[in-house]
Amino acid sequence: MTRFLRSTTARYPNLTALYSIGKSVQGRDLWVMVVSASPYEHMIGKPDVKYVGNIHGNEPVGRELLLHLIQYLVTSYTTDPYIKWLLDNTRIHILPAMNPDGYSVSKEGSCEGGQGRYNARGFDLNRNFPDYFKQNNKRGQPETDAVKDWISKIQFVLSGSLHGGALVASYPYDNTPNSMFQTYGSAPSLTPDDDVFRHLSLTYANNHAKMSRGVACKSQTPAFENGITNGAAWYP
Structure with a gap:
């Protein structure tokens, strides 16, 4: 994944920017790729949106979909008028893998069981964020802390999280x-x-x-x- 992201931003420097919002428990970068006609500059009236995948490490479908989305956006910019309009008017931040440690130990080909679901400390990252209705006493994890810091710095107007399962x-x-x-x-x-x-x-x-x-x-x-x-x- 890292190789793909780096090669993509090298090939499409005017449409992409790659940055890390932090590291996982085991020190893996939490890579985010911005896809936009202005990837390095926030502009008034140009909304920032984000997609997050692979919060559960054993649910790779979100990770793969977001990597394919990146490829589709950059390769379609010059041929698809709608994609050109989208990237000219939006900054799309894509975090393909929020739980790279869990992904690394997931069992390939297994659709059942929980191996790789949690982070390296055994926490469910999907239930580690502050809760609107009740106190969340679970210790904050590096991955969720990184995302919280990320969204405090960038005013995203819309977000989506991709999971596997239902x-x-x-x-x-x-x-x-x-x-x-x-x-x-x-x-x-x-x-x-x-x-x-x-x-x-x-x-x-x-x-x-x-x-x-x-x-x-x-x-x-x-x-x-x-x-x-x-x-x-x-x-x-």
Whole structure:
């Protein structure tokens, strides 16, 4: 991955910028690539957005999709008018692998089990961030601390996290005020911007080959109407 990112930014210096937001427990860089017609300069009126993949190290699909997205964007800039417009008017920050340590020990070809899911200290990074509804007493990890510092420095207007597993676009909130009292019931927990999040989720699902059909990946996993769900309605 590092080789690909470095070679891409060397080949497309006017469209990409590569930087590290920190290091993992085992010292691996948390690489971010900016793809934009102005990769080195934040401009007023030009929004910054971000994608994050591989928070769970044993879920490589997000990592691979984001690497392919980088390649698609830079190779399509001169041939696709929409991609040109997108990169001329947006700065896209892509963190393909937030958990490189977990990825390095994941078992290739295994879709079950938890090997590589957590970071090198055994923490689930997806549940290591501050919680809106309840106190999070878990010790902050280098990977999550790096992301928190990252988003405090850049005012991202939109973010997306890519996981493996269920075929669904999940939108906030992921838990409820009841979580403060440790009563875990699956019920929608809506943000003030629920209409925006639903629109974005439906747009993503409708542009996916299968997601909007609401078909489960496996018999044990739930199906989702229109391929979307409120996070707390799925699981708190």
